[in-house]
Amino acid sequence: MGLALGSGWIAHLTLPVQNRQPDAAELGEQMEQSATASIVGGFRSTVSGYLWMKADEYLHGGAAMRRLTEGEMRRNDARLASTQSPDGSDPVQHHNETSEIPHPNNDKRLGWGEIERSVKPWVDPKNHRHVNLRETIPLYQFMTWIDPTFVSAYVVGAHVIYSSDKSKIGEVIAWLHKGVQASPKSVALQTELGRYLAEAQGFDEAQNCLRSAISIGESAQDLTAAEDDALQDAYRWMILIQRKLNNKISEREYALRALKRFPNDPIALHTINPSYGR
Amino acid sequence: MTQTVRICSAFTRTSFLEMIRRKDFYAIGILMLVMVAGAGTFGFFGVRGLSVFVRDVAFTAIGLFSTIFAVMASARQITEEISRKTLYPLLARPITRWQLIFGKWAAAWVISSAAFLAFSVIGIALLTVFSVPVTAIFLQYLILKIIGLAWLCGLTIALSLYATPAAAITLSLIICFGSSACGRIVLLANADHPMSTFGLNVAYSLLPHYDYFDLGAKATYAWPMIPWWVIGALLAYSALHGAAMLLLGYVRFRSQPI
Numbered sequence: 001m002g003l004a005l006g007s008g009w010i011a012h013l014t015l016p017v018q019n020r021q022p023d024a025a026e027l028g029e030q031m032e033q034s035a036t037a038s039i040v041g042g043f044r045s046t047v048s049g050y051l052w053m054k055a056d057e058y059l060h061g062g063a064a065m066r067r068l069t070e071g072e073m074r075r076n077d078a079r080l081a082s083t084q085s086p087d088g089s090d091p092v093q094h095h096n097e098t099s100e101i102p103h104p105n106n107d108k109r110l111g112w113g114e115i116e117r118s119v120k121p122w123v124d125p126k127n128h129r130h131v132n133l134r135e136t137i138p139l140y141q142f143m144t145w146i147d148p149t150f151v152s153a154y155v156v157g158a159h160v161i162y163s164s165d166k167s168k169i170g171e172v173i174a175w176l177h178k179g180v181q182a183s184p185k186s187v188a189l190q191t192e193l194g195r196y197l198a199e200a201q202g203f204d205e206a207q208n209c210l211r212s213a214i215s216i217g218e219s220a221q222d223l224t225a226a227e228d229d230a231l232q233d234a235y236r237w238m239i240l241i242q243r244k245l246n247n248k249i250s251e252r253e254y255a256l257r258a259l260k261r262f263p264n265d266p267i268a269l270h271t272i273n274p275s276y277g278r
Numbered sequence: 279m280t281q282t283v284r285i286c287s288a289f290t291r292t293s294f295l296e297m298i299r300r301k302d303f304y305a306i307g308i309l310m311l312v313m314v315a316g317a318g319t320f321g322f323f324g325v326r327g328l329s330v331f332v333r334d335v336a337f338t339a340i341g342l343f344s345t346i347f348a349v350m351a352s353a354r355q356i357t358e359e360i361s362r363k364t365l366y367p368l369l370a371r372p373i374t375r376w377q378l379i380f381g382k383w384a385a386a387w388v389i390s391s392a393a394f395l396a397f398s399v400i401g402i403a404l405l406t407v408f409s410v411p412v413t414a415i416f417l418q419y420l421i422l423k424i425i426g427l428a429w430l431c432g433l434t435i436a437l438s439l440y441a442t443p444a445a446a447i448t449l450s451l452i453i454c455f456g457s458s459a460c461g462r463i464v465l466l467a468n469a470d471h472p473m474s475t476f477g478l479n480v481a482y483s484l485l486p487h488y489d490y491f492d493l494g495a496k497a498t499y500a501w502p503m504i505p506w507w508v509i510g511a512l513l514a515y516s517a518l519h520g521a522a523m524l525l526l527g528y529v530r531f532r533s534q535p536i
Contacts, residue, residue: 062499071470
């Protein structure tokens with residue numbers, strides 16, 4: 001922990017490069033030329049990655065989940081993980097997940113299984129509940145303090161803050177502003193910020209962010225799957241905002257731009273052809 | 279029996295003095311303090327509400343350093359007597375070899391437990407300073423860990439009679455920290471290609487289960503106390519498995535020329 005503290009402090013004070021998105025060409029070069037930047041950067045990515053795994057563990061009160069094995073998927077006999085819905089509707093299914101420690105119905109170990117389920121955190125994977133989401137917020141803050149360029153931590157952290165208390169939208173927007181400051185070229189962050197600004201009825205600023213997201217996404221050579229999804233969301237949010245503001249021309253323009261990249265996007269298709277989907 | 283108890287208490291007294299004289303206990307204690315204090319000070323940097331995280335770091339540190347200390351203390355017990363040649367005057371007294379092994383195990387267990395309790399006091403003190411509460415399961419955590427240390431000391435002393443001290447320490451630590459992974463691998467293999475109930479239980483019983491003696495994860499997330507029969511079962515496992523380890527060590531020690 002001392003090392004994590006030290007690396008975060010060094011990153012903030014002595015290596016401004018650490019506070020910028022490391023995908024620019026000159027930054028990559030700086031990482032290669034500066035041994036300190038490289039070592040500190042590697043260490044803080046490891047620590048923030050570890051905390052990311054911990055956040056998932058915290059959601060389940062320490063109980064570990066795992067993906068199904070191929071044998072389990074073939075036999076279809078595993079106890080699949082699902083989460084209770086807060087509003088009492090159908091449980092939310094996790095995709096091909098079960099608990100690491102088997103359920104008694106799937107456990108042929110005699111006493112060992114009962115002992116393990118007693119000494120280690122274990123929940124029945126089917127219809128389990130998550131702990132209060134707000135308890136994981138400090139972890140996301142910690143992750144972004146250690147690694148200001150950890151985009152996923154900002155995105156998921158924003159969702160966690162907003163889900164736990166919808167009146168905290170101002171806090172969410174401020175949180176995402178910090179993320180955008182550290183990673184101005186992140187499509188995901190610009191889109192999320194635009195989305196929450198739109199939720200807070202700040203349409204002008206929302207449009208600025210979404211335009212940035214779309215501009216970065218359209219000019220990028222190679223987007224990751226997550227950034228590609230975020231670009232699609234950016235188009236959608238832009239279309240919806242134009243529809244809300246009754247700007248038919250802009251709405252159509254963004255729909256056409258979205259269809260160039262995402263030809264099957266339903267929101268864009270519906271804008272061009274209102275009978276689509278009926 | 280009385281003689282065995284006297285032998286055990288003499289070895290324990292000597293081991294305590296040795297522990298105070300050596301620096302490793304203090305070094306480990308300071309390391310633990312820094313680790314937990316470091317985790318707790320994040321509140322000063324604007325990251326509040328990390329109580330679960332600080333508890334997690336505290337219990338991880340306590341478990342980790344207690345294990346390392348126990349392994350190092352146990353591995354030295356007999357091998358240092360042999361290397362310093364103090365074993366000869368010891369065996370010249372009316373002490374049998376099994377009493378020697380048992381006495382050394384008892385000494386290792388007592389000082390390891392004392393070190394563990396000392397680390398726990400440091401950890402709890404720091405958690406109190408940072409206003410991070412612990413729940414009633416902490417008591418079971420202490421009891422179960424002490425039972426686990428008995429098993430661990432038996433394993434390490436047995437290994438030290440078959441291998442060099444460095445190899446014994448390495449193997450013990452691998453067995454301790456790898457026990458959870460081994461169990462997971464067997465379960466995953468069974469999930470993918472189901473084994474027979476008999477085969478799975480034999481495989482599982484032969485594996486070491488040091489991870490079962492650690493309630494740190496449950497204490498971190500403030501789970502309720504576990505059934506006491508589980509602690510009884512693990513006490514039986516520790517006693518039987520640990521005794522088997524010491525017996526293996528005794529068999530080697532008995533035939534070993536000194």
